[in-house]
Amino acid sequence: MKIEYEYTFGLPRGIVWKMIKDTTILKNSIPGCMSFIENKNGEYLAEIDINFGPIKDIFTMEVWRLQEKPPTFYRLHFKGKGNLGEIDGDGDISLKEQQGMTTLIITADAKIAGALAVAAQKKLDAGSTKGLDTFLQRLEREIKRSLYKMKRGKQ
Numbered sequence: 243m244k245i246e247y248e249y250t251f252g253l254p255r256g257i258v259w260k261m262i263k264d265t266t267i268l269k270n271s272i273p274g275c276m277s278f279i280e281n282k283n284g285e286y287l288a289e290i291d292i293n294f295g296p297i298k299d300i301f302t303m304e305v306w307r308l309q310e311k312p313p314t315f316y317r318l319h320f321k322g323k324g325n326l327g328e329i330d331g332d333g334d335i336s337l338k339e340q341q342g343m344t345t346l347i348i349t350a351d352a353k354i355a356g357a358l359a360v361a362a363q364k365k366l367d368a369g370s371t372k373g374l375d376t377f378l379q380r381l382e383r384e385i386k387r388s389l390y391k392m393k394r395g396k397q
Contacts, residue, residue, distance in 0.1 A: 243331075243351070243352050243353075243354055243359075244349075244350070244351050245333075245348065245349070245350040245351075245352070245371075245374070246348070246349050246350075247347075247348045247371055247374050247375075248345055248346065248347050248348070249345070249346050249348075249374075249375070249378040249379075249382075250343055250344065250345045250346075251343065251344045251345075251346065251382050251385070252343055252382070253342075253343070253344055253382070253385060253386070254339060254342055254343075254344060255313050255314070255337050255338070255339035255344040256313050257344075257385065257389065258313075258337060258344045258346065258385065259312060259313035259314075259337055260313075261381075261384075261385040261388060261389075262335075262346075262381065262385075264388070265278055265279060265280050265286070266388075267381065267384045267385060267388055268286075268381075269288075270380070270384045271377055271378075271380040271381040271383075271384050272288070272290060272377055272380075273290075273373065273376055273377060273380070274290050274291035274292055274293060275288060275289075275290050275291075276289045276290065276291055276300075277289045283306075284306060284307035284310075285304065285305070285306050285307075286303075286304070286305040286306075287302070287303070287304055288302070288303040288304075288305070289301070289302055289303075290302075290303060290322075292324065292358075294361065294373065296357075296361060297326055297357065297358060297361045299324035299325050299326045299327075299358075300324060300325075301322050301323070301324040302322060302323055302324070303320060303321070303322040304320065304321045304322070305318055305319070305320045305321075306318065306319045306320075308332075313337060314336060314337055314338070315334065315335065315336050315337070316334075316335050317332065317333070317334050317335075318332065318333045318334075318335065319331070319332050320332075320333065320352070324358065326356050326357040326358050327354060327355050327356025327357055327358025327359055328354070328355045328356060328358070329352050329353070329354050329355075329358065330352065330353050331350055331351055331352025331353060332350065332351060332352075333348060333349065333350030333351075333352075334347075334348070334349045334350070335347070335348055346378065348374070
């Protein structure tokens with residue numbers, strides 16, 4: 243399964259770059275995320291309650307940052323497993339800034355097995371990127387909330 247998606251934040255690239263690696267911000271942004279921790283060497287472990295259509299499952303995910311070029315690019319490997327299927331893939335995240343706004347570009351290729359594969363393919367065939375869009379909207383909101391708290395703390 244291939245995924246290509248773009249989202250534009252109303253924020254400068256340096257801020258988006260810093261905040262998209264903050265575990266609290268990520269945990270609060272991922273729909274259904276029950277836990278999200280960072281281990282050594284840029285490895286993240288997450289437990290996510292997935293609920294889309296007929297798919298309802300607790301999913302454990304591992305995500306590794308493989309390559310990084312601050313503040314413009316990083317490459318990830320991700321692997322996840324639940325009762326209804328598995329996912330294993332790689333993704334690139336690029337950040338491009340123009341006029342104080344940042345476009346985040348996601349390209350990913352994943353192998354999905356089990357009932358999860360059937361549901362994911364149906365969603366993609368229907369053109370649905372709602373999960374990614376929801377995550378990125380929540381991510382932008384969490385970044386802005388964090389910036390507001392930091393600004394209030396300095397005053």
